[in-house]
Each structure stands twice: as structure tokens, then as C-alpha cells.
Amino acid sequence: MTLTKAGIRIEDLHLSFGETKVLEGIDMVIEPGEFFAFLGPSGSGKSTLLRAIAGFGPVPKGRILIADRDIARLPPWKRNVGMVFQSYALWPHMSVRRNVAFGLEERRMPTRQIGPKVERALETVGLLHLADRMPAQLSGGQQQRVALARTIAIEPQVLLLDEPLSNLDAALRVQMRRELLALQRKLGLTTIFVTHDQEEANTTSDRMAVLDKGVIQQIGTPQQLYDHPENAFVAGFLGTANILKGAMQGADFVTEAGQRLPVVAPLEGANRIVLRPQNIRIAASGGEITGKVTHREFLGSQIRYLVETPDGQIIVDTLHSFGLPPYDEGAPVSLSIDSQSAPLLVD
């Protein structure tokens, strides 16, 4: 199957439900063929933004361009986008083949063209051999693939996925997200994936936008966002982060409790430092931060320590090697930070 690649540009988008503002000042560009994720906590506006691109929900203010055409005020069926919902929404009384054909029939495509297109879409998702089954006779993962086949059969310019894996169990989710990515790569179709699961976003997307309270907090590759968060929300949302308050003093960051931490690139006005648990070394002495182990968790490959310090609790992860962990609860310890990997924030 070959599909047209189209970029998406969103300009100054605002959307309200009555008096409630749900999206504010959304600006972003999604490149043709990109796998892009909207990531954020529940209620942050991810689904509303996706639905605005699809044409569902209140008409927003601002512009949504697909391949340079403003579609913000067009009805959904004129936008050339395909959307897969969380619930799949398959017709229970129709076979797999009929479910996939339905969207094409609705578009009044001549019958002789429908058959080959349905077969191609089912083949693309690896389900041609189950074309005559009913949805109830399929597993969750297979139903999800039917929903995908139904969407790609209409040959959209853009594929929109709203938490498409959330109905699957944990192991199947991991398998399906790999399949989804492989399919997206094969089709080269510009895809937006909504999820609240950062691992899912990290492992699939080329880039992602992190949303909170209807505002984009940051856009970038998963690694850029993890390594260089621009604010405390992004730092805390992506992985575990110890965020210490303080201020710059010369080339050092001095915490509120007066602990002096060297930094590689001083940032004027910085008032927070982000310490990832795996980038802190724990030892008996010699570090920049003193503290006491208050809790220890054995995580298999890692040991996690909670350390009480003058700046509050700090989480430290160490790789577990064979044998007993060296620090017990109550042990005095000293933490040294890896200043290369400690981003500074101005909040």
C-alpha cells in the first residue's frame, strides 16, 4: 500500500467547552511521515487536541493545516484523516471484511474497487486469513488490527490513534506497539498517537509534545525531553526526577540548604536542578550532599535508596551486582552528582 505523506501545522489553536478553556495557544509542526505522540496526564487535553484534528468536538479558534490546507472548519469526512479509537468501535454483526469495507461503501466507492482495497488493508495488518470471522471471534490484538485496517483502507493522509492499546493486557501492549510502529514505518503515514504512558510514547515516537492543563510544555524527541527538560513538569513527568531548589552562585548551584553542586554550564537565573536517580553516586563519604538512607528497595536489576538530606528526600538508583546491597536503612551516606547530566531550570 502506498499512502500520501502529509505534514500537519497547528497555529495558535484555542478550544473551550462552554466557559472551560481546554486548549490554549497550541502551535506545532508535525513533519510528513513522522510518528508523533501527545503525552500528558489525564485531563491535559490530549484527546481533545486529537479530536480537533479529526473534526470532532467544538470548533476551535486558530488553524489546522494538513498538507497546507486549513481543515479546522471542515466536517470530519472532508479532512482525509483516519482515526482509531480506544474502543475500536467495530460493528459486532459484520464480518472483518465487511467492517473494513464499510467505510469505503460510505464514501460511495464503486463496488469493484472496494474488494481489492479491503484485501490490501487486511493483508497489510496480517489479517487476510481471518477476513470472514466476526469481531467476537477475534482476540483483542486482532480486533485492534481490524480497526487499523479499516482506517488505512480509506487511504488517509494522516493517522490518528487515541490510546489504541489501552484495552490490551501488558504483554500484548508491548507486542502491539512494536507492530504498530513497524506498520507505520512500512506505510510512511504521518501518525499521531495519544497516550498517558510515557514508555509507550518513548518507544514509538520520533518526537512528542508533552501537554499539561491544555498547554504544550515542550516538544522534542523522547531523549531530548528526558535529558533537557525545560521545566519541572516535563522533568517530573518523564521518568523519576529529584528536583532541588536553589540559586546560582558563580559556577555552582547552591541548594536551599546550602549544599554546593558544581555545574557544567551555568545558567543565569536557574532556581532548580534536576537530578536523575541513576546519575547520583552513593558512597560512605566524599560527595556533595550528605544524608541518611531511610528506605531501600530491591528492584532486581537496580537497588533504589531513599535518602533523607538537608534538601529533602532524594531517590538514588544503583545497579545491582551480585551480593548484598552495601547500605542499610539508617546508614549515613554521601551523594555525588554527575553534573553533566543535571539540567538546570528557570521556573
Ligand SMILES: Nc1ncnc2c1ncn2[C@@H]1O[C@H](COP(=O)(O)OP(=O)(O)OP(=O)(O)O)[C@@H](O)[C@H]1O
Ligand atoms: N464534552 C466535554 N464537555 C466538557 N468538558 C470536557 C468535554 N470533554 C473533555 N472535557 C474536559 O476537557 C479537558 C481535557 O480532556 P481530554 O479528554 O482532552 O484530556 P486527556 O488528556 O485526553 O485525558 P485522558 O487521558 O483522561 O483521556 C478535561 O478537563 C475534560 O474534563
